[in-house]
Amino acid sequence: MxxxxxxxxxxxxxxxxxxxxxxxxxxxxxxxxxxxxxxxxxxxxxxxxxxxxxxxxxxxxxxxxxxxxxxxxxxxxxxxxxxxxxxxxxxxxxxxxxxxxPDDAPAAVAATFGAADIRARGAAAALDSAVAGVAPWLAAELTRAWTGYGLGLADSLAVAVRPxxxxxxxxxxxxxxxxxxxxxxxxxxxxxxxxxxxxxxxxxxxxxxxxxxxxxxxxxxxxxxxxxxxxxxx
Missing domain, CATH: 3.40.50.1820 (Alpha/Beta hydrolase fold, catalytic domain)
Known part of the structure; x- marks a missing residue:
């Protein structure tokens, strides 16, 4: 080999x-x-x-x-x-x-919901929901990363739900x-x-x-x- x-x-x-x-x-x-x-x-x-x-x-x-x-x-x-x-x-x-x-895999469901929530309520409100109740370190990671995606965040989450x-x-x-x-x-x-x-x-x-x-x-x-x-x- x-x-x-x-x-x-x-x-x-x-x-x-x-x-x-x-x-x-x-x-x-x-x-x-x-x-x-x-x-x-x-x-x-x-x-x-x-x-x-x-x-x-x-x-x-x-x-x-x-x-x-x-x-x-x-x-x-x-x-x-x-x-x-x-x-x-x-x-x-x-x-x-x-x-x-992806079917009902938890990560796929989370990404699909996140994209829909951003489009419905805006990134700030969706982020507030995404970090509610999670560990502080994870909330900080999500806040930095999601903010960095700017206006492309919803599309970025949606396109990830693929085979x-x-x-x-x-x-x-x-x-x-x-x-x-x-x-x-x-x-x-x-x-x-x-x-x-x-x-x-x-x-x-x-x-x-x-x-x-x-x-x-x-x-x-x-x-x-x-x-x-x-x-x-x-």
Missing amino acids: SVIQPHAAVLIPGTGSDDVFVRAVFEVPLAAVGLRAVTPAPVPGPDLVAAHLAALDAAAAAGPIIAGGISLGAHLAVEWALRNPDLCAGLLLALPGWSGE APTLDELAKIDVPAGVAACVDDPVHPAEVAAAWARALPRAALCTTRLEIVGVDREALGRAAVLGLLRARGA
Whole structure:
């Protein structure tokens, strides 16, 4: 089995999230294993997904990369890997939201409701509802990220509700993959991440907790990187 040497790890943010959070999660854990983190900023609006995929293409123009991300970013990393098997050296997949059609997956329902609420009541009122009752750290993350999307926020949330890779598609990817889940995350069920890890031929699942990520963002990145290292050694 040949080993593809990556020149960087490119991490895509989740729905309504941003490159600031992705960098806080992954930059230090990746540096610890000698990898450079590339964290493209989202391009708000209906072309959000296309821009994320284009960012992976641009990074891979310099050579093979590790593709990854959080939530939607994990979905898109796999989608890109399926199209570019010779350029993908590995995967870092944190908090996948669903497999196949979104249906009633909690993350898809939240994004659909958020987009509709923004269009009905405006971004400020929708944000107030989105952060009501959530942990202060998560409220701060959402407030910064959603504000950064500006007028493109509703379209950005809506376009993210799309088919994710199926388990059959995941089974076709023969690169090492680190899969990370938070066992206390109701929006990104750990069962989804576990199913992804089982379907991928060379994957390891590592878990943490949202309450830990709240005080240590890197905990999520460490889980994914540890999974990747274990998958490489398997």
